[in-house]
Amino acid sequence: MRNCLGVLLLLVMLGCQTSWIASNASGVVSRMAGSRTPGELLSEAELPAGWRSALEELPLLLNFAKEAGLNVGGAYQRIDVDRDPVSYIVVAANPRNLELHHWDFPVVGMAPYKGYRFLEHAEEEKNRLLAEDMIAEVYPVSAFSSLGWFPETLPGGVLSLPATQRVRLIFHELVHRTIFFNGRADLNESLANHFGNLLARRWFEEVEGRKGSHLLLLDREIQDEETLREYLYQLQKSWSPQTYTEELVALSLTLEQESWMSQMGQQNSVRKWTLPTILMWQVYDAGAWPWQELWQECDQDFQVLKWRIRQDFPGTP
Numbered sequence: 001m002r003n004c005l006g007v008l009l010l011l012v013m014l015g016c017q018t019s020w021i022a023s024n025a026s027g028v029v030s031r032m033a034g035s036r037t038p039g040e041l042l043s044e045a046e047l048p049a050g051w052r053s054a055l056e057e058l059p060l061l062l063n064f065a066k067e068a069g070l071n072v073g074g075a076y077q078r079i080d081v082d083r084d085p086v087s088y089i090v091v092a093a094n095p096r097n098l099e100l101h102h103w104d105f106p107v108v109g110m111a112p113y114k115g116y117r118f119l120e121h122a123e124e125e126k127n128r129l130l131a132e133d134m135i136a137e138v139y140p141v142s143a144f145s146s147l148g149w150f151p152e153t154l155p156g157g158v159l160s161l162p163a164t165q166r167v168r169l170i171f172h173e174l175v176h177r178t179i180f181f182n183g184r185a186d187l188n189e190s191l192a193n194h195f196g197n198l199l200a201r202r203w204f205e206e207v208e209g210r211k212g213s214h215l216l217l218l219d220r221e222i223q224d225e226e227t228l229r230e231y232l233y234q235l236q237k238s239w240s241p242q243t244y245t246e247e248l249v250a251l252s253l254t255l256e257q258e259s260w261m262s263q264m265g266q267q268n269s270v271r272k273w274t275l276p277t278i279l280m281w282q283v284y285d286a287g288a289w290p291w292q293e294l295w296q297e298c299d300q301d302f303q304v305l306k307w308r309i310r311q312d313f314p315g316t317p
Contacts, residue, residue, distance in 0.1 A: 031082055034080070035080050036081055038059070038079060041079060042056070061170060064202075070302065073148060079155075080154065080155045085157070086140075087117055087140075088115065089116075090129070091276040092129045092135060092136035093274075095135055098239065101134055108183070111185050135276055142155060143170075164214055167203055171199040172193060175195045175196060176192050179191060179309070184313075190284065190288045224268070225268075227260075232251075235251055244275065255268070
């Protein structure tokens with residue numbers, strides 16, 4: 001309860017620290033209040049599929065992240081057992097210039113998504129944007145980061161994810177906790193995806209070896225993402241406001257015919273690709289910046305990397 005009151009006070013004092021918190025302060029506090037410790041859950045005779053092994057692995061995973069230099073702090077010491085999505089985000093794009101719509105938030109700055117605790121509120125925002133001739137979508141959110149401002153809970157839905165996706169997601173959010181630049185979603189999400197992948201590879205190699213099944217699956221998923229990335233970038237080189245709808249249809253047919261190496265790749269090939277989803281994929285593109293080169297130049301130190309980004313990347317506060 002003390003943590004919940006502290007979070008509420010922080011939100012009142014600072015306004016908001018992420019676009020998710022901006023629309024979901026009451027949801028953060030409510031879900032924290034209903035959370036449980038891993039020990040409490042492990043003492044139960046029955047748990048949802050996959051939860052027991054994921055809960056047993058969690059402290060080892062967090063310790064690995066801490067030793068790698070991530071700001072783990074008090075994150076994920078409790079589990080949010082609510083089965084509903086953490087929140088729902090709205091993303092939108094302008095078909096006249098093929099650019100993402102951005103929302104302006106206190107402290108955090110501009111972001112190409114806006115989160116809501118309840119689906120109906122997200123749908124209201126979507127409909128408002130549709131009325132302005134935008135193309136808008138609503139997506140469920142499986143996890144979030146407090147950026148280190150308070151000890152966030154781990155959503156139970158993350159425990160149900162396949163191991164490769166669960167580990168990548170946890171590392172992704174912990175990277176946000178460690179390095180975050182206001183108003184630069186393109187940097188933040190790309191960086192978190194790159195290092196989420198990198199640390200996941202190291203984790204599976206450490207626990208299973210280089211020929212472990214999860215490492216092999218992870219490499220296939222990353223390769224499929226690279227293949228998809230190339231298709232999307234080729235599309236963006238040629239499309240225009242007059243032709244993009246036809247090119248989206250052609251893209252969908254091409255993706256369905258591609259030979260994918262992982263289930264994730266197959267799922268991406270049949271998803272509904274719209275203007276906002278393609279532009280958001282670019283925001284999350286792990287290969288959009290020379291992270292690996294910078295990582296080596298920074299002696300694989302996250303604090304040095306943070307300083308280096310501030311020095312070398314225009315527009316980073």
